[in-house]
Amino acid sequence: MTVFRLENVVAGYGGTTVLRGVELSVPSGSVVALLGPNGAGKTTLLRVASGQLKPTSGAMTMNGEDVTRLSPHQLVAKGVCHVPEGRGVFPSLTVRDNLILQSAKGEEKEALDRAVAAFPRLGERLAQIAGTMSGGEQQMLALARTYVQHPTVVLLDEVSMGLAPKVVDEIFEFLTLLRRQGTSLLLVEQYVTRALEAADYVYLLNRGEIAFAGEPPELDGADVFASYVGGDFDY
Numbered sequence: 001m002t003v004f005r006l007e008n009v010v011a012g013y014g015g016t017t018v019l020r021g022v023e024l025s026v027p028s029g030s031v032v033a034l035l036g037p038n039g040a041g042k043t044t045l046l047r048v049a050s051g052q053l054k055p056t057s058g059a060m061t062m063n064g065e066d067v068t069r070l071s072p073h074q075l076v077a078k079g080v081c082h083v084p085e086g087r088g089v090f091p092s093l094t095v096r097d098n099l100i101l102q103s104a105k106g107e108e109k110e111a112l113d114r115a116v117a118a119f120p121r122l123g124e125r126l127a128q129i130a131g132t133m134s135g136g137e138q139q140m141l142a143l144a145r146t147y148v149q150h151p152t153v154v155l156l157d158e159v160s161m162g163l164a165p166k167v168v169d170e171i172f173e174f175l176t177l178l179r180r181q182g183t184s185l186l187l188v189e190q191y192v193t194r195a196l197e198a199a200d201y202v203y204l205l206n207r208g209e210i211a212f213a214g215e216p217p218e219l220d221g222a223d224v225f226a227s228y229v230g231g232d233f234d235y
């Protein structure tokens with residue numbers, strides 16, 4: 001069953017078209033990796049999916065229901081959470097306040113418990129100003145802020161970028177936990193190998209068009225990448 005779908009989506013900025021007829025499905029409870037070179041339009045696709053950028057044409061559905069015209073806020077209410085490029089935290093607020101802002105009224109304590117269970121390190125730092133933590137800790141906080149909302153679909157934009165390998169391991173373990181709990185993930189990643197290990201399905205985006213859609217084993221080896229996309233990738 002498809003939980004989230006982009007249908008023939010065209011989108012861009014001003015007069016510039018970036019996405020050219022993108023078809024993408026996120027099956028329920030699965031991890032979908034979206035890969036492609038810099039400038040391919042991955043971030044733009046996630047902006048469309050989170051409602052921040054309205055498509056010029058095409059549609060977006062959730063469980064078959066048209067959600068194309070919903071605001072980012074309404075999409076969040078439907079369970080679509082976006083972890084944007086960079087760190088999705090309020091740097092001048094404490095860890096605690098970052099988490100509480102994201103939780104439903106009356107469920108603040110449950111939210112903090114849930115965040116700390118996922119990332120125990122955050123529990124030791126609830127009173128710390130988020131912007132003074134390491135990049136990895138801030139990224140954990142960004143993920144925890146999503147987690148306390150009990151999301152249905154999480155859109156992740158290069159969450160492992162610039163982090164130490166051990167921290168990246170922790171983040172991928174958390175993504176596995178999310179998925180086991182039934183959350184679907186749309187994962188934009190530059191680390192191709194890790195993304196393919198985690199993914200059930202993979203899409204390659206090149207110059208705003210889907211160049212490949214299939215299962216990771218079909219994409220084994222750099223040759224396949226080169227022939228579909230070209231350009232530089234990190235393995």
Ligand SMILES: Nc1ncnc2c1ncn2[C@@H]1O[C@H](COP(=O)(O)OP(=O)(O)O)[C@@H](O)[C@H]1O
Pocket residue numbers: 013016018036037038039040041042043044045
């Ligand atoms: N806010 C913006 N205004 C105008 N052009 C943009 C904006 N953001 C991205 N672009 C352009 O859209 C294209 C796709 O960018 P992006 O979606 O960020 O790609 P990716 O995430 O795959 O690297 C690029 O040519 C980029 O310059």
Ligand SMILES: [Mg+2]
Pocket residue numbers: 042043044085
């Ligand atoms: Mg990007």
